[in-house]
Amino acid sequence: MAGTGKAHLRDTDDIILRVEDLVMEFPVGRTGLKVNAVSGISFDVRRGETLGLVGESGCGKSTTGKAIMQLPRPTSGSVLFEGNELTTLEGQAMREARTRMQMIFQDPISSLNPRRKVRDIVREPLVIWKRGLPTEQLDKVDALLEEVGIDPQRAAESQPHQFSGGQCQRISIARSLVLDPSLIICDEPVSALDVSVQAQVLNLLEDLKAKHGLTLIFVAHDLAVVKNISDRVAVMYLGKMCEVAPSDVLFEAPAHHYTAVLKDSIPVPDPEIAVGKVAIEGEPPSPVLPPNGCRFHPRCPAADERCSTEEPQLREIADNHFVACHHPIVGGEAPVAVRSATSPVS
């Protein structure tokens, strides 16, 4: 009972990325202890799909995004991207593979070099890879800047600090597209932005995805944002996968108790909806000494004996809806806390 299962992995031709049993551990000083940031997760992404990764701070969602890029290399597991096994790729081959996948970060201002002109920042990948003649490079950069809504003329003259946060995020997006990647990993790309700007950037990502045929992995903690942009959503808790389902299904009928808690915690912009009592007490335990069995059991309202000893595997409870829970919520109703220990495991 090591990982959390692979029942949700698909076997079609258009899988662009397949991650299996990904483990990422970091040592804690010289104590011999380790932070179990990601503990054996598996998922796949189809070409043209947007996969949302959600969870609280420390659940391993950002680490997962970086592990795909091999930044740093995962402790163990496999990352198959466009037919290449990235975990064993070295040197030039690795660098070339990285041009096919790009990242956008949370803080748009600090992820751009403050001392360079914006147009040069966007152009740099082309210069490094010696793609095209200088004039062709500039034409491409200007076209991309136009596309993300930045005036190329101004970009040629200005440094990042002369742009607002939303504009800097647009510049980061232009930079990520300049090498024509197929996969973009977005790590909390809108959480530092105002709601009005957030909406602009989300719409922009949707447009660019359609136009450039991109595949997105969208890491965020804001469920409403993730629901809006994703086709499929994976919920993570303390380095494990809890639930994987199509975006609309997941939020309509969450089956994992943790997903339900996350959903109930979202402040709804409507005062007529009564504010419920806090759905959950406490905070996630330390990933240095994660709980046995289901990692969510110490905070779970439905946990019993079995949950504290036996780790649940992901299993399909409805079409394309997978959950790793011994007592999933069915039809919106949580089951009684104590059940017979004979419920089926797949």
Next chain:
Amino acid sequence: MSTQLQTSGRIESGTLIEVENLSTHFSTPRGVVRAVDGVSFTLERGKALGVVGESGSGKTVLSRTIMGLQPRRGTRLGGSVRFEGKEILGLQPKQMRGVWGKEMAMIFQDPMTSLNPLMKIGRQIEEPLRNHLGMTKDDATATAKRLLQDVRIPEAERRLQQYPHELSGGMRQRVMIAIAMACGPTILFADEPTTALDVTVQAQILDLINEQRRERNMSVVLVTHDLGVVAGHTDEIAVMYGGKLVEKAPTRRLFAAMKMPYTEALMQSIPKLEEPSHTRLATIPGRPPDLVNPPVGCRFSPRCPYASDKCREEEPPLIPTADDPSHSYACWYPVGSPEYLEARARLDAQKVKVA
């Protein structure tokens, strides 16, 4: 009101803060930034006011100016802030010292940097107790422990001996609240108190602030950019744009009958869970105004889809609605007015043509 004069001389209801035509202008090399420009409102005791707006709308400067925490150099203040009937605007830090902590307290967005990293949690809570209330060391320690229990920190005794880095973000924000509550303030300013926290922890902290408010009959000013946060946790909402108050109403009323197109646009740009995925989000075109050279007329007019010539020339005053005097707005053609409906029909027709 004399019947309401209660224990310890504290009035249990009535106006706590009256802000009149308040302005905070900063001199910068680029010119004068009108961060807050003629804001007026009152806040009752025990009530929670939400101040909402985008970055640069002046919401943070407003709350800091009321508390007297604005930068001193190059700042010009105007108008008046009366706290319990006394004018406090422009008082020197020395004169405010008796008010800060004791009467007014503040918690900030970033609980990591607002605690002293070199001081144990216990001492940081005891400090205001000893300075303001003149408690002995033992009394202060006992009170600090009780305060930590009030904000639901488990193992309070052990926590007193810990340093901030040993606590999680949510726990640190609880400690900040405990410090803020230490001297029983009459008003708490919470500036984006949950923006740095996870959504589950955010719900816990907002509930905690609400609970403390009820128990202590304290007023709360909740400054945030998130309309979802204020919806469930305030009595009234003030919407700011470009340094001005553009709409103010009781929370339920605002959500049910918003008048200002800006408020409407903010609402519409939030992704909502009940909408299917890939729903196109409404956006507000353009950017917030430059407060050195704010637009003439209504400051929202350059971004407002319903703006007409009048909006671009004359500034609309903040006026109460006809049916509810507690709801006021600053707009020539508010949501629902004939001109608004006409402009909207025109825009919809254009949209159809484009599509």
